Amino acid sequence: MNKRTILIIEDNLEIREGTAEILELTGGYNVLTAENGKIGVDLAIKNLPDIILCDIMMPELDGYGVLYMLSKHESTMHIPFIFLTAKSERVDMRKAMEMGADDYLVKPFDDIELLNSIESRLRKRDSLQSTLEKSHTLSLSEDDQNVLLHELVNEARVKIYKKKQLIYEEGDTPIYVYYLLSGKVRSFLYYQDGRELSTYIHTKDEFFGYESILLNERYTESASALEDAEIALIPKENFFELMFNKPAIATKFIKLLSGDIKEKEEQMLGFAYDSVRKRVANTLVQVAQKTISAPDEDEVVIRISRDDLAALAGTANETISRMLADFKDEKLIIKEGNAIRIFSVQKLKNIKQ
Numbered sequence: 001m002n003k004r005t006i007l008i009i010e011d012n013l014e015i016r017e018g019t020a021e022i023l024e025l026t027g028g029y030n031v032l033t034a035e036n037g038k039i040g041v042d043l044a045i046k047n048l049p050d051i052i053l054c055d056i057m058m059p060e061l062d063g064y065g066v067l068y069m070l071s072k073h074e075s076t077m078h079i080p081f082i083f084l085t086a087k088s089e090r091v092d093m094r095k096a097m098e099m100g101a102d103d104y105l106v107k108p109f110d111d112i113e114l115l116n117s118i119e120s121r122l123r124k125r126d127s128l129q130s131t132l133e134k135s136h137t138l139s140l141s142e143d144d145q146n147v148l149l150h151e152l153v154n155e156a157r158v159k160i161y162k163k164k165q166l167i168y169e170e171g172d173t174p175i176y177v178y179y180l181l182s183g184k185v186r187s188f189l190y191y192q193d194g195r196e197l198s199t200y201i202h203t204k205d206e207f208f209g210y211e212s213i214l215l216n217e218r219y220t221e222s223a224s225a226l227e228d229a230e231i232a233l234i235p236k237e238n239f240f241e242l243m244f245n246k247p248a249i250a251t252k253f254i255k256l257l258s259g260d261i262k263e264k265e266e267q268m269l270g271f272a273y274d275s276v277r278k279r280v281a282n283t284l285v286q287v288a289q290k291t292i293s294a295p296d297e298d299e300v301v302i303r304i305s306r307d308d309l310a311a312l313a314g315t316a317n318e319t320i321s322r323m324l325a326d327f328k329d330e331k332l333i334i335k336e337g338n339a340i341r342i343f344s345v346q347k348l349k350n351i352k353q
Contacts, residue, residue, distance in 0.1 A: 003028055003029055003030045004029050004030070004050040004051070004122060005029065005030040005031075005032065005047065005049040005050050006023055006029045006030070006031050006032070006049055006050065006051050006052075006053060006118065007031075007032045007033075007034065007040065007043055007044055007047070007049040007051075007052045007053070008020055008023075008031060008032070008033045008034070008053045008054075009033075009034045009036075009037060009039075009040030009052065009053070009054040009055060009058070009063070009066060010033070010034075010035070010053070010054070010055045010058075010084065011035055011036055011055060011057075011058040011059060012055070013035075015055075015084075015107070016033050016035065017033075019053065019084070019114070020033055022111050022114065022115075023114075023115075023118075026111065026115060029118075032047060032049060036058050036059050036060040036061065037054075037058050037059075037060050037061025037062060037063065037065055037066040038060040038061045039060075040052075040054065040061075040066055041061065041066055041069050041070060044066075044070055044076050044079070045070075045073060045075065045076055048075060048076065048079070049079060050079070050080075050122060050125070051079065051080045051081075051082065051118060051121055051122060051125075052070070052079055052080070052081050052082070053082050053084050053118075054066050054067070054081065054082070054083055054084065055083075055084055055085055056083055056085040056087055056092070056096075057085065057086075057087070063083055063085065063096075064095070064096075064099060067081055067096075067099050067100060067101060068099065071099075071100055078125075080102045080103075080121035080122065080124070080125055081100070081101050081102055082101065082102055082103040082104070082105060082117055082118070082121065083096050083101050083103070083104045083105065084105050084107060084109070085104070085105075085106065085107060086106070086107045087106075102121050102124075103117050103120075103121060105117060145246075145248060145249060145252060148242060148246060148249065149242075149249070152234055152238060152239070152242055153179045153181075153232045153234065155238070156179070156232040156233055156234045156235075156238075157232070157233050158181065158230060158231070158232050158233070159230075159231055159233055160228070160229070160230055160231075161183075161185075161224075161225040161228070161229045161230075161231060162225060162228055163225055163226070163227050163228055164224055164225060165224060165225050166222065166223075166224045167185065167209075167223040167224055167225065167231070168209065168219055168222065168223050169219065169222045170189070170190070170218075170219050170220060170221055170222045171218050171219060172218060172219050173218055173219075174209065174212045174213045174218070174219060174236060175235070175236060176209065176233040176234055176235060176236060177207060177208075177209055177210045177213060177234040177236060177239045178207065178208050178209040178223075178231050178232070178233060178234070179205075179206070179207050179208075179231065179232040179234060180202050180203065180204055180205065180206050180207075180208065180229060180230075180231055181204065181205075181229075181230040181231060181232055182204055182229060182230040183204070183225060183226070183227050183228050183229025183230060183231075184201055184202065184203055184225070184226040184227050184229065184290070185201070185202040185208060185223055185224070185225055185226055185229055185231070186198045186200065186201050186202070186223065186224060186226045186308065186311075186312075187199050187200045187202070187208065187221050187222065187223045188221060188222055188223070188224070188311060189221050189222070190222070195311075196311040197311055197314050198308065198311040198312040199221055201226065201286065201287060201290050201312070202223075203290045203291075207253075207256070208223065209223065210239070210253055210256075210257070211257055213236050213239065213240075214253060214254070214257055215257075226304070226308060227303075276313075276315055276319055276323065277323060277326070277351065278351060278352070279313045279314065279315065280309070280313045280315065280319070280320060280323040280324075280327075281323075281327070281348045281349070281351040282313075282349075283309055283312045283313040284302070284309075284327075284333070284340070284342060284348055285345055285348050285349050286312065287302045287304050287309075287312070288300045288302055288342050288345045288348075289345070292345070297345075298344050298345050298346055299341070299342065299343055299344065299345075300341075300342050300345060301336065301339050301340070301341050301342075302339065302340050302342065303338060303339045303340075304340070305338075306320050306321065324340070327348075331343065332344065332347055332348055333348075
């Protein structure tokens with residue numbers, strides 16, 4: 001096992017050499033020594049010892065100054081630091097601890113007291129290092145996360161849903177997390193009069209239905225196929241097992257959940273404050289962004305029924321027809337059979353109230 005290195009910063013020659021001898025003989029340590037604070041800081045930065053013993057009252061730079069300077073260097077800020085001093089006033093001890101010292105030994109101290117303090121601080125540092133190393137092994141790169149998630153999807157049963165077929169309904173107990181292999185799926189709420197309000201459109205390679213599983217509640221909305229869709233059904237037990245074994249995966253889905261909540265809050269604010277014209281434009285943009293293949297693509301053809309557009313925009317079919325006619329007159333869109341060609345997604349996004 002490699003010997004630990006200890007740096008002693010002490011201006012008293014007798015104490016400095018005596019302490020170094022004790023550590024070399026009884027502790028099996030490599031020892032570096034410095035006769036003042038300035039030399040001590042230079043040695044610490046250059047050699048990165050495992051622990052530092054430092055007097056307080058010294059020429060050039062006192063012990064408080066040494067601790068302050070080393071705390072500003074990323075390479076030395078976490079090195080355990082023990083003050084060795086004749087200053088035994090409570091106020092001095094408090095100041096040392098508030099500055100970040102790990103221990104405070106009052107001179108004269110015996111050999112056992114010194115060795116116990118050093119060994120205690122080194123054990124604490126080793127424990128912290130071990131914890132950090134374990135946390136790094138728990139972290140996963142984005143590529144590693146994707147590999148594990150694709151394995152989860154590949155092991156799942158795949159089901160084909162026809163256009164408008166219900167996948168789950170508000171109030172159902174969640175059994176699966178869903179992964180969309182192809183097609184589109186919409187989530188929606190029912191108005192009291194039976195009309196529908198679409199809350200989200202899911203596209204290929206998206207997970208959905210995990211919100212209620214993470215929140216441990218029944219579904220608060222329904223989901224149906226917007227077009228023919230191929231969906232992997234991942235049992236929630238398998239989903240939870242992966243999250244338990246790989247905390248990075250759990251963090252990923254918590255972030256997705258936070259984004260979903262934020263997006264729905266913005267949608268509700270839009271329903272409350274945006275004009276109908278703005279809501280319909282935003283809905284077309286939302287559908288377009290789920291269709292485009294490149295971030296800078298501005299012209300796009302979308303396929304969505306008038307009923308679904310009305311449900312997404314939270315308005316009536318007649319209003320959708322009127323707004324689409326207006327956008328056509330303004331050269332923003334054109335109808336192409338059952339599809340809509342948007343000439344500029346950006347212009348639609350910038351439509352005023």
